[in-house]
Amino acid sequence: xxxxxxxxxxxxxxxxxxxxxxxxxxxxxxxxxxxxxxxxxxxxxxxxxxxxxxxxxxxxxxxxxxxxxxxxxxxxxxxxxxxxxxxxxxxxxxxxxxxxxxxxxxxxxxxxxxxxxxxxxxxxxxxxxxxxxxxxxxxxxxxxxxxxxxxxxxxxxxxxxxxxxxxxxxxxxxxxxxxxxxxxxxxxxxxxxxxxxxxxxxxxxxxxxxxxxxxxxxxxxxxxxxxxxxxxxxxxxxxxxxxxxxxxxxxxxxxxxxxxxxxxxxxxxxxxxxxxxxxxxxxxxxxxxxxxxxxxxxxxxxxxxxxxxxxxxxxxxxxxxxxxxxx
Amino acid sequence: xxxxxxxxxxxxxxxxxxxxxxxxxxxxxxxxxxxxxxxxxxxxxxxxxxxxxxxxxxxxxxxxxxxxxxxxxxxxxxxxxxxxxxxxxxxxxxxxxxxxxxxxxxxxxxxxxxxxxxxxxxxxxxxxxxxxxxxxxxxxxxxxxxxxxxxxxxxxxxxxxxxxxxxxxxxxxxxxxxxxxxxxxxxxxxxxxxxxxxxxxxxxxxxxxxxxxxxxxxxxxxxxxxxxxxxxxxxxxxxxxxxxxxxxxxxxxxxxxxxxxxxxxxxxxxxxxxxxxxxxxxxxxxxxxxxxxxxxxxxxxxxxxxxxxxxxxxxxxxxxxxxxxxx
Numbered sequence: 001x002x003x004x005x006x007x008x009x010x011x012x013x014x015x016x017x018x019x020x021x022x023x024x025x026x027x028x029x030x031x032x033x034x035x036x037x038x039x040x041x042x043x044x045x046x047x048x049x050x051x052x053x054x055x056x057x058x059x060x061x062x063x064x065x066x067x068x069x070x071x072x073x074x075x076x077x078x079x080x081x082x083x084x085x086x087x088x089x090x091x092x093x094x095x096x097x098x099x100x101x102x103x104x105x106x107x108x109x110x111x112x113x114x115x116x117x118x119x120x121x122x123x124x125x126x127x128x129x130x131x132x133x134x135x136x137x138x139x140x141x142x143x144x145x146x147x148x149x150x151x152x153x154x155x156x157x158x159x160x161x162x163x164x165x166x167x168x169x170x171x172x173x174x175x176x177x178x179x180x181x182x183x184x185x186x187x188x189x190x191x192x193x194x195x196x197x198x199x200x201x202x203x204x205x206x207x208x209x210x211x212x213x214x215x216x217x218x219x220x221x222x223x224x225x226x227x228x229x230x231x232x233x234x235x236x237x238x239x240x241x242x243x244x245x246x247x248x249x250x251x252x253x254x255x256x257x258x259x260x261x262x263x264x265x266x267x268x269x270x271x272x273x274x275x276x277x278x279x280x281x282x283x284x285x286x287x288x289x290x291x292x293x294x295x296x297x298x299x300x301x302x303x304x305x306x307x308x309x310x311x312x313x314x315x316x317x318x319x320x321x322x323x324x325x326x327x
Numbered sequence: 328x329x330x331x332x333x334x335x336x337x338x339x340x341x342x343x344x345x346x347x348x349x350x351x352x353x354x355x356x357x358x359x360x361x362x363x364x365x366x367x368x369x370x371x372x373x374x375x376x377x378x379x380x381x382x383x384x385x386x387x388x389x390x391x392x393x394x395x396x397x398x399x400x401x402x403x404x405x406x407x408x409x410x411x412x413x414x415x416x417x418x419x420x421x422x423x424x425x426x427x428x429x430x431x432x433x434x435x436x437x438x439x440x441x442x443x444x445x446x447x448x449x450x451x452x453x454x455x456x457x458x459x460x461x462x463x464x465x466x467x468x469x470x471x472x473x474x475x476x477x478x479x480x481x482x483x484x485x486x487x488x489x490x491x492x493x494x495x496x497x498x499x500x501x502x503x504x505x506x507x508x509x510x511x512x513x514x515x516x517x518x519x520x521x522x523x524x525x526x527x528x529x530x531x532x533x534x535x536x537x538x539x540x541x542x543x544x545x546x547x548x549x550x551x552x553x554x555x556x557x558x559x560x561x562x563x564x565x566x567x568x569x570x571x572x573x574x575x576x577x578x579x580x581x582x583x584x585x586x587x588x589x590x591x592x593x594x595x596x597x598x599x600x601x602x603x604x605x606x607x608x609x610x611x612x613x614x615x616x617x618x619x620x621x622x623x624x625x626x627x628x629x630x631x632x633x634x635x636x637x638x639x640x641x642x643x644x645x646x647x648x649x650x651x652x653x654x
Binding site: 061070087089090093100101318 | 420425
């Protein structure tokens with residue numbers, strides 16, 4: 001008999017990744033053949049080559065959805081995570097960090113195959129980050145890793161678009177969606193990245209229409225989704241597909257559309273933008289925290305802005321101070 | 328035929344360590360049974376237990392002497408390092424980071440035995456750090472790892488007191504000293520830590536009298552060395568044993584004694600002390616950089632203060648901006 005699943009506010013499925021963060025100037029980013037501000041998937045050989053050319057780095061747990069639940073936990077809510085590491089040192093780092101902040105995490109690590117995923121992050125002086133992700137063991141997430149009782153016990157199950165990249169993980173996502181909706185729970189989804197939308201546009205449109213209750217995107221992603229050039233048009237097209245859609249607009253804050261309602265919420269000003277890594281992830285954290293607490297869309301978006309402002313004020317994609325202390 | 332050794336300003340021998348840094352309050356430090364502000368050696372089991380109780384952490388290359396040569400390289404001088412990692416992920420991180428800043432490092436990693444050393448660092452709100460070090464593979468440093476040509480080509484060979492802890496490493500240190508002095512090069516040494524002095528007081532006194540040209544210590548360490556209570560008395564006792572002795576005094580700067588000369592140099596003020604990890608290491612970096620450049624003791628100490636001020640202004644024990652840009 002397995003122990004009872006904990007009651008969770010938010011459960012996330014995502015890639016379990018350790019970020020390897022280094023400073024770089026714009027010339028270096030270009031010289032490495034990288035498109036500034038984007039996330040590209042790389043294989044082991046390319047990751048090795050890029051790492052060899054990077055400056056001294058800091059290793060810190062990351063992963064988009066993992067950052068989000070770290071934020072949810074930091075607000076004081078109950079959070080869980082499902083994602084795959086290898087039984088190696090970086091896998092231990094990932095598991096330690098997410099558990100140490102109180103996130104329920106018990107996906108068994110892979111005992112063979114590729115090492116734990118890493119994301120090579122180059123932070124330019126303007127605070128933008130350019131990411132090269134080697135997915136490694138994260139691609140091994142399988143349907144078996146999704147314990148139905150855990151999904152049933154979560155108010156919201158949050159899925160990252162990035163998980164559509166490894167083919168096997170899709171079974172895990174479909175299982176999570178089926179269980180969540182079977183238990184009358186909410187399914188939230190983030191488009192993750194404009195290139196990710198490019199890779200999976202049809203599946204994403206189908207998923208959003210059928211399975212997504214709460215959608216997160218930034219402006220570039222939502223434009224890419226509908227292949228239009230006007231954000232208003234994209235918002236009108238997505239409006240009736242989901243219960244609520246939150247579109248982040250960097251320093252302009254965010255717009256939330258839900259049925260006939262449209263709410264624009266400003267960004268929380270920060271003294272200096274140090275590293276934008278995790279801004280979207282933490283916006284989702286604040287929003288989902290508010291959602292689980294039954295707050296208005298306005299308040300959900302404000303909580304999102306609050307969490308995003310904290311995380312862009314320092315290096316790294318997880319909060320450095322308890323977000324609960326900022327509310 | 329091996330390639331010609333590079334001309335180095337400073338070559339360091341030390342423990343090759345990855346720091347695992349987390350924030351903690353004073354109560355947590357005490358609850359873990361740790362003496363605040365000190366470094367304790369721990370075995371694998373204790374390291375595991377402490378790590379399990381730590382909050383989310385950041386991994387970043389460390390090691391006292393390794394931090395020092397990272398600083399020397401950051402000033403724009405030629406630096407090298409000898410120290411042992413395992414062929415594991417943290418070992419790759421250590422090797423990558425030190426090479427990426429231009430430090431000559433080619434000690435072969437161990438292919439069996441204990442994993443790469445780590446230092447669990449708890450940083451309290453006052454910026455103090457409390458360290459628990461699991462030496463692991465670092466204890467495997469052996470005389471064979473000291474290539475005579477590399478030592479002969481270095482103006483100064485810098486040794487950390489910590490290396491007296493693993494018994495085998497002493498052979499490596501003795502070989503380095505013999506080669507350096509045989510080639511009319513300088514030997515520098517740091518007392519590292521008051522508890523380290525306690526463990527090896529007689530060996531250290533003997534070493535300083537016979538083999539050390541340049542000695543680094545803080546006030547607590549130099550008092551411990553001579554088991555006296557007055558820093559002036561300690562300075563008089565050490566004055567004639569070495570060519571030069573630099574004693575750091577935290578916010579009071581440093582005192583340099585050399586023959587009849589005594590020079591007091593103030594600290595460089597910082598806006599906020601974030602993390603004192605690496606302050607002594609970086610002071611030594613600035614001082615050794617000045618020494619290799621033939622600067623006066625006054626100027627050497629000023630360069631030490633400059634480097635120390637940079638490193639205590641942020642989390643982590645290596646410079647975040649090129650120190651050359653601050654000179």
